[in-house]
Amino acid sequence: MAVAVQGAPSxxxxxxxxxxxxxxxxxxxxxxxxxxYAMAAPVVLVLGVLVGYPLARGVYxxxxxxxxxxTGHTVGxxxxxxxxxxxxxxxxxxxxxxxxxxxxxxxxFIWTIAWTVICVxxxxxxxxxxxxxxxxxxxxxxxxxxxxxxxxAVPTFVTVFSWRxxxxxxxxxxxxxxxxxxxxxxxxxxxxxxxxxxxxVNTWCGVPxxxxxxxxxxxxxxxxxYEAAEMDGASPWQRFRFVTLPGLxxxxxxxxxxxxIWTFNQFVIIFLLFGQNAPDVQILVTWAYQLxxxxxxxxxxxxxxxxxxxxxxLIVFTAFYQRWLKRNDQGVI
Amino acid sequence: xxxxxxxxxxxxxxxxxxxxxxxxxxxxVLSHGALILASLVAVLPVLYLFFIALGPDKMDYxxxxxxxxxxTLSNFGFVLxxxxxxxxxxxxxxVAGGTTVLGVMIAxxxxxxxxxxxxxxxRPLMWSLLITQMFPVAVLMVPLYYxxxxxxxxxxxxxxxxxxxxxxxxxxxxxxxxxxxxxxVEIDEAGRVDGLTPFGTFWRLILPLARPGLAVAAxxxxxxxxxxxxxxxxxxxxxxxxxxxGLTSFVSQxxxxxxxxxxxxVLIAIPVSVVFYLVQKHLVTGLTAGAAKS
Numbered sequence: 001m002a003v004a005v006q007g008a009p010s011x012x013x014x015x016x017x018x019x020x021x022x023x024x025x026x027x028x029x030x031x032x033x034x035x036x037y038a039m040a041a042p043v044v045l046v047l048g049v050l051v052g053y054p055l056a057r058g059v060y061x062x063x064x065x066x067x068x069x070x071t072g073h074t075v076g077x078x079x080x081x082x083x084x085x086x087x088x089x090x091x092x093x094x095x096x097x098x099x100x101x102x103x104x105x106x107x108x109f110i111w112t113i114a115w116t117v118i119c120v121x122x123x124x125x126x127x128x129x130x131x132x133x134x135x136x137x138x139x140x141x142x143x144x145x146x147x148x149x150x151x152x153a154v155p156t157f158v159t160v161f162s163w164r165x166x167x168x169x170x171x172x173x174x175x176x177x178x179x180x181x182x183x184x185x186x187x188x189x190x191x192x193x194x195x196x197x198x199x200x201v202n203t204w205c206g207v208p209x210x211x212x213x214x215x216x217x218x219x220x221x222x223x224x225x226y227e228a229a230e231m232d233g234a235s236p237w238q239r240f241r242f243v244t245l246p247g248l249x250x251x252x253x254x255x256x257x258x259x260x261i262w263t264f265n266q267f268v269i270i271f272l273l274f275g276q277n278a279p280d281v282q283i284l285v286t287w288a289y290q291l292x293x294x295x296x297x298x299x300x301x302x303x304x305x306x307x308x309x310x311x312x313x314l315i316v317f318t319a320f321y322q323r324w325l326k327r328n329d330q331g332v333i
Numbered sequence: 334x335x336x337x338x339x340x341x342x343x344x345x346x347x348x349x350x351x352x353x354x355x356x357x358x359x360x361x362v363l364s365h366g367a368l369i370l371a372s373l374v375a376v377l378p379v380l381y382l383f384f385i386a387l388g389p390d391k392m393d394y395x396x397x398x399x400x401x402x403x404x405t406l407s408n409f410g411f412v413l414x415x416x417x418x419x420x421x422x423x424x425x426x427x428v429a430g431g432t433t434v435l436g437v438m439i440a441x442x443x444x445x446x447x448x449x450x451x452x453x454x455x456r457p458l459m460w461s462l463l464i465t466q467m468f469p470v471a472v473l474m475v476p477l478y479y480x481x482x483x484x485x486x487x488x489x490x491x492x493x494x495x496x497x498x499x500x501x502x503x504x505x506x507x508x509x510x511x512x513x514x515x516x517x518v519e520i521d522e523a524g525r526v527d528g529l530t531p532f533g534t535f536w537r538l539i540l541p542l543a544r545p546g547l548a549v550a551a552x553x554x555x556x557x558x559x560x561x562x563x564x565x566x567x568x569x570x571x572x573x574x575x576x577x578x579g580l581t582s583f584v585s586q587x588x589x590x591x592x593x594x595x596x597x598x599v600l601i602a603i604p605v606s607v608v609f610y611l612v613q614k615h616l617v618t619g620l621t622a623g624a625a626k627s
Contacts, residue, residue, distance in 0.1 A: 033450075033453070047461065047462075047465060051468065051499050055473070057476035146610065147372035148372055149609070150375050156560050161598055170395060265467065267563060311469065
């Protein structure tokens with residue numbers, strides 16, 4: 001999906017101008033702050049009410065044993081009040097090291113990590129390769145660009161559905177494989193093939209974003225750098241290694257961070273590709289949804305606990321990633 | 334080498350002088366080969382969908398070869414004439430359009446504030462925009478459901494629009510911040526000298542200049558709302574179903590009528606693709622505006 005790919009950030013303390021006197025500063029800052037807060041208010045309001053409040057409530061739910069059986073609801077004119085009770089950190093303990101925690105949490109956790117790493121590596125690698133190809137002076141570049149970004153233009157639920165037809169037992173993919181005398185796995189049934197299929201579809205959906213972002217990054221690298229490198233006798237590989245990659249660092253750090261966040265939380269592809277009857281291929285997000293909405297009774301507390309754990313993993317990852325980038329002087333924020 | 338960037342260079346005989354960015358014949362052939370293959374892979378699933386949609390029978394997808402003999406547009410006719418397609422389309426247009434207008438307005442003003450103004454709370458705000466992207470649907474779904482119920486916004490377009498704003502606005506605000514960063518601050522200063530308020534500067538000078546960025550943000554927001562499934566299917570009743578939800582109803586309601594699903598999918602994909610191709614010229618610049626400056 002589209003997102004800001006930012007270069008050197010202008011926030012933070014790096015590029016502060018010399019400060020004027022205190023009185024001017026206060027006077028000036030008052031008017032500036034006032035406008036800044038007024039302009040940021042809508043986003044704070046929307047996010048505060050529709051994200052902050054549900055999040056707080058979600059955290060609260062993780063501390064209870066709420067399910068659809070004991071949560072308050074209205075039947076006709078009768079309102080049945082909440083009857084769930086406070087259980088402290090029991091849910092987290094149960095998820096992380098309770099009975100069969102491996103089958104319920106850790107197996108999905110390992111697959112989620114593998115899924116994220118493989119998908120992000122593939123989309124980034126292929127996106128970079130495509131961007132490099134498109135960056136040459138080739139005939140028909142516009143036509144290629146139009147065709148190559150098509151996967152991005154078509155809504156995901158539509159493309160997933162089309163992949164379901166392609167990957168069906170005697171769908172086109174298997175027909176092709178058969179004509180090449182290769183094995184024809186049951187993409188939508190066999191656990192290992194399911195995982196491969198999920199990665200394939202997610203990569204197919206994700207490459208255009210990477211390609212377009214990295215293409216923009218490539219176009220922003222000054223041509224003089226390449227000329228200078230060529231003058232100095234750098235080989236194409238050296239030019240790629242010492243001019244292109246450093247020039248792409250700002251864009252890369254952003255798209256990789258977003259790629260990780262999006263892939264980790266990718267819901268639609270797995271949910272729609274396999275429905276809910278493929279336990280092995282569920283990543284943590286779809287598994288949490290399954291607990292909260294896909295079974296009876298709906299286990300709200302467990303589902304919310306998964307959600308909070310997922311969020312924590314991503315926040316920890318981002319914090320480390322930011323730190324690592326900052327050490328290389330390349331923060332995203 | 335100093336003439337490499339001149340367009341006239343392309344017309345120069347390639348064999349003799351080859352500038353940077355021009356490729357040898359072998360490399361060009363290989364590049365074309367790779368790009369053609371990639372384009373095929375990119376287009377194939379969508380074309381296949383269209384092809385399946387031409388088969389009149391619901392089991393035709395199992396024997397795609399047979400479709401050639403009896404291809405017909407009857408599925409499209411049936412979907413347009415005998416299903417709730419237009420009702421779903423209307424709902425999707427209201428929700429996606431509303432999200433786009435509201436979301437881009439909010440995101441633009443936030444993006445401008447974080448791009449131009451230094452204020453206490455700036456970094457926490459940027460962080461919360463980033464962290465909002467990390468929320469898994471599963472955490473928010475249940476609490477949001479109750480919140481919307483309390484606000485009486487369940488099964489209403491406004492409720493869904495607000496929910497979509499929470500996912501679309503943070504991205505768009507980030508994107509627009511990057512774009513605003515590329516607009517010279519001198520323009521703001523000139524506006525201020527001429528007596529405009531910060532908001533006036535934003536509205537009358539910066540927004541018109543940021544049109545490509547706004548186009549990308551609007552497109553992104555539209556696409557998010559257009560293609561969202563879990564919230565729409567949980568919060569909306571059949572009366573207000575969007576296209577994404579309506580499409581899935583073919584599975585239960587009509588016992589997996591894949592031909593109709595395929596036809597509906599094609600009909601859904603067309604308007605977005607049109608919007609996409611209208612804004613695609615701006616995509617590269619809009620997406621990477623911030624990077625261009627570094």
